[in-house]
Amino acid sequence: MPASIINIADHRRPETIAELLRDARIARAFDFIDSSQSRFTAELIRICEIPAPPFKERERGNYFAARFTELGLSEVHTDSEGNVIGFYRGESEEPLLVMSAHLDTVFPEGTDVKVRRVGSRLCAPGIADDGAGLAALVGLIQALNAAEIRLRGSIAFVATVGEEGEGDLRGVRHLFSEGRLAGRVSAFVSFDGTTIEFITHQALGSRRYRVTLKGPGGHSWGDFGVVNPVHALGRVIARMADYRAPLEPRTTYNIGRIEGGESVNVIPQSATMDVDLRSVSELELSRLEEFLLAAVDRAVVDENAVRAASGAKLQAELTMIGNRPSGETPRDSLLVRTALEASRAMGVTPILNRASTDSNIPISLGVPAITIGAGGVSSDSHRLSEWYDPVGREIGYKRALLLALGMAGIV
Ligand SMILES: [Zn+2]
Incomplete structure (x- = not known):
């Protein structure tokens, strides 16, 4: 000091x-x-x-x-x-x-x-x-x-x-x-x-993440069955959207930006989202952060399992883009x-x-x-x-x- x-x-x-x-x-x-x-x-x-x-x-x-x-x-x-x-x-x-x-x-x-x-x-x-x-x-x-x-x-x-x-x-x-x-x-x-x-x-306090999921991509018809990063991102979003954030201590989350894919008939090679997590409690903030990380892991596992026949696997990249004490x-x-x-x-x-x-x-x-x-x-x-x-x-x-x-x- x-x-x-x-x-x-x-x-x-x-x-x-x-x-x-x-x-x-x-x-x-x-x-x-x-x-x-x-x-x-x-x-x-x-x-x-x-x-x-x-x-x-x-x-x-x-x-x-x-x-x-x-x-x-x-x-x-x-x-x-x-x-x-x-x-x-x-x-x-x-x-x-x-x-x-x-x-x-x-x-x-x-x-x-x-x-x-x-x-x-x-x-x-x-x-x-x-x-x-x-x-x-x-x-x-x-x-x-x-x-x-x-x-x-x-x-x-x-x-x-x-x-x-x-x-x-x-x-x-x-x-x-x-x-x-x-x-x-x-x-x-x-x-x-x-x-x-x-x-x-x-x-x-807040923590912010950019989550990017990547796969091989392909043709929507010809390559159907390949892992789809947008589908997997949807799984993460659905899970997050159901998170019961406490009112007290006040805790919030927001998926503020999503991006991914090239065209309607193309299996995307990547999908990205930016997530903002906030809480007045460091404990609740960490709990929320853990939930997000687990939701990403789970979505990747689920998407890989559903599309196992293709042999391709999704990769997840998490970057912390904000960390305010x-x-x-x-x-x-x-x-x-x-x-x-x-x-x-x-x-x-x-x-x-x-x-x-x-x-x-x-x-x-x-x-x-x-x-x-x-x-x-x-x-x-x-x-x-x-x-x-x-x-x-x-x-x-x-x-x-x-x-x-x-x-x-x-x-
Ligand atoms: Zn300002």
Whole structure:
């Protein structure tokens, strides 16, 4: 455990949220936030309209590197994984708070990311997840600048890569394992989406597999009797679909993608599926994982038995394409308490919850971490119909500012 973590836990910050609210500089920052709504919306649109498909976040990352520099952050750099980092330096390096949001979207290359306005709504894929979070980073830096706030510690603003899907948290993993910040972070806050009530302090564990079944293939008529990977995959799916996942502890599974075969009259040579397994309990997650592995084995055995006459056998390949650890930042940690206080100060009734986000990695390493919404209202995340409405966004930005200053301290 890095020394800085012990440090922040041992030292009560001198300013409570109530004290911060009485500070004239905070009032200035709040005024700036209230009067900058159209500026924040313009920023969000600019960010959203730079495509950032999985593993192709570079262009949006370049924009952030330029933006961080323009906004006066120091030591702006892009690390070898693609995370963009810049510092708002205070009197000292510690405590070092990371404020982050993820650059990547779930949408493939070529997706139309042009923002359409429908009434007060901004419609575009990725507008809220995580356009809203990324825009909040910029808004927060602008508010700190506008009120000329001097910190006791420091804040590292980080736009991460690879949060979604097969990115498997590669950005934040790198940040905490090899990056320049590794071992130095006192607390980590990720903006993800908009919902202001949720403070995610528990990491939802997940495992993801790609299952590929292979056979010799052949003609549907001439070679009938040969093992069929699609048929076998169907056996796996049928078994999985009947799995009785417990409601408590909440456990879920999803076969989210299947693929295979060439044509209606061709016995396929391969069939593939991607499976997502989640549970708040490591035990249930392992149980579910065992079930999947057994279902694959069983399907291969059954298909080979039914088509034994052909002599050909199916091969199964299982690749783990995602593995997110679970864990939690204690309720009574300084970070969670400060987030709760800052929320209540803004009239928000906070709800502590669990999800799978960039915070999974620091949480699993014992670094206090939470994920919060950036404010505003949104729906249809991960769908082309995603939309965002900036109504109430200022509350999210002010809450985030209070949280950041409560953690980093002001002088
Ligand atoms: Zn997200």
